[in-house]
Amino acid sequence: MLFHVVLFGLFSTYVHADDCKLNNVLFNGNYDFFDLAHEFDKHTIYWPNVTAFDFTKKIGISGENNTWYAANEFEAGEHGGTHMDAPYHFYKPGKFVGELPLESLIVPLIIVDISSRVNGDPNFVLYKQHLDYMLNNNDGKPCMIIFKFGWSQFYTDRKKYLGVNERDGTLNFPGLSQEIAEWITTSYKNVVGVGVDVASLDPGSSTVFPVHQQLMAAGLFGMENVKLDTHVPEYGCTGIALPMKIAKGTGGPLRLVAICPKQTPTKF
Numbered sequence: 001m002l003f004h005v006v007l008f009g010l011f012s013t014y015v016h017a018d019d020c021k022l023n024n025v026l027f028n029g030n031y032d033f034f035d036l037a038h039e040f041d042k043h044t045i046y047w048p049n050v051t052a053f054d055f056t057k058k059i060g061i062s063g064e065n066n067t068w069y070a071a072n073e074f075e076a077g078e079h080g081g082t083h084m085d086a087p088y089h090f091y092k093p094g095k096f097v098g099e100l101p102l103e104s105l106i107v108p109l110i111i112v113d114i115s116s117r118v119n120g121d122p123n124f125v126l127y128k129q130h131l132d133y134m135l136n137n138n139d140g141k142p143c144m145i146i147f148k149f150g151w152s153q154f155y156t157d158r159k160k161y162l163g164v165n166e167r168d169g170t171l172n173f174p175g176l177s178q179e180i181a182e183w184i185t186t187s188y189k190n191v192v193g194v195g196v197d198v199a200s201l202d203p204g205s206s207t208v209f210p211v212h213q214q215l216m217a218a219g220l221f222g223m224e225n226v227k228l229d230t231h232v233p234e235y236g237c238t239g240i241a242l243p244m245k246i247a248k249g250t251g252g253p254l255r256l257v258a259i260c261p262k263q264t265p266t267k268f
């Protein structure tokens with residue numbers, strides 16, 4: 001009996017039940033919450049030939065005693081604004097967006113800031129040589145990686161953001177190389193999703209989309225048009241990527257959030 005009391009006493013000094021509550025950790029003032037999603041409105045960026053965000057004000061009625069009732073409708077393509085690409089988007093046996101489990105939508109987040117290297121060049125393509133320093137730096141644990149090309153600053157200027165060529169309608173903005181996609185799916189363990197602050201994982205000039213194909217065949221999801229216009233720590237954040245749960249969706253609008261410690265670790 002005495003032994004039990006001593007043992008309990010030992011444990012209670014080390015683990016206080018209140019310290020284990022997630023709420024006590026998240027809301028103690030030591031974390032920043034970042035909203036990494038662009039708003040959906042008439043300026044939202046969609047791929048050419050996709051139905052853009054069509055928002056209809058349906059009802060807005062004032063009643064007696066200052067009461068109010070309002071409701072709207074919207075129509076839009078799945079792949080516009082800040083959105084998720086489900087594996088099924090480029091891989092027929094892959095999961096629909098509504099099937100993605102929470103275990104892979106709420107995971108540690110690594111931000112790779114290559115914006116100073118890109119330096120506004122719409123023809124920049126990211127290769128492995130740029131990133132050798134971070135090989136497997138997630139220690140094999142599940143995580144999502146978001147690449148920051150520094151493109152969110154152009155989001156309000158569609159022509160500039162997509163790099164639309166007036167003569168032939170082709171697009172030009174930076175993106176990932178196939179080599180990076182292979183590296184992430186073969187030698188970089190347990191990455192569940194990859195995001196970019198441009199309109200596509202593949203560079204704008206791509207016509208065959210090898211990065212989409214490689215990542216999605218390996219079961220990863222994509223995140224495009226991520227809003228990265230403020231500094232988000234490269235390590236230590238938790239990514240919360242919750243797309244609209246469209247049952248058979250190939251993708252969908254995404255409210256992406258990062259929760260990051262104010263005392264940022266320098267490593268995963």
Ligand SMILES: [Zn+2]
Nearest residue numbers: 079085224251
């Ligand atoms: Zn997409």
